[in-house]
Amino acid sequence: MDREDIALALALFVGIALxxxxxxxxxxxxxxxxxxxxxPVGYGSIVLAAWLVWIRPMDLDARDPDDPDIWGPDEEQTEPDR
Incomplete structure (x- = not known):
């Protein structure tokens, strides 16, 4: 966690308590x-702030089918040492 995440978490906590x-x-x-x-006004504004700062900037788009599969198996298959 960096300082921005800690500051936002603290702001959300204070907003909920307040x-x-x-x-x-x-x-x-x-x-x-x-x-x-x-x-509802208080908690709604906290949810909106969390959405604007944390969720909205996330890249949730589907990846391009032409991109290499970074989670798949390696191209080269090697035999294990026996």
Whole structure:
């Protein structure tokens, strides 16, 4: 893991904890409806941030059929030593 991954993980953790704290504070202040709205908005923004930073940049395209197979067996078959 590099620094960016650690920073994003920390930001997500703080975002999740902060969402719970804000929802609890809003509900304890007497705004039950608003406290219920804080949960999906808070967690939705955390999921969106994770998607934008971690998942979206991944290269999930199918590879070109003309590319060599890097996971297949070697071209040369060798006999094992007996």
């Amino acid at each position: 969402t719970g704290q804000v929802a609890g504070l809003v509900r304890s202040a007497g705004f039950e409806g608003l406290g219920t709205l804080v949960w």
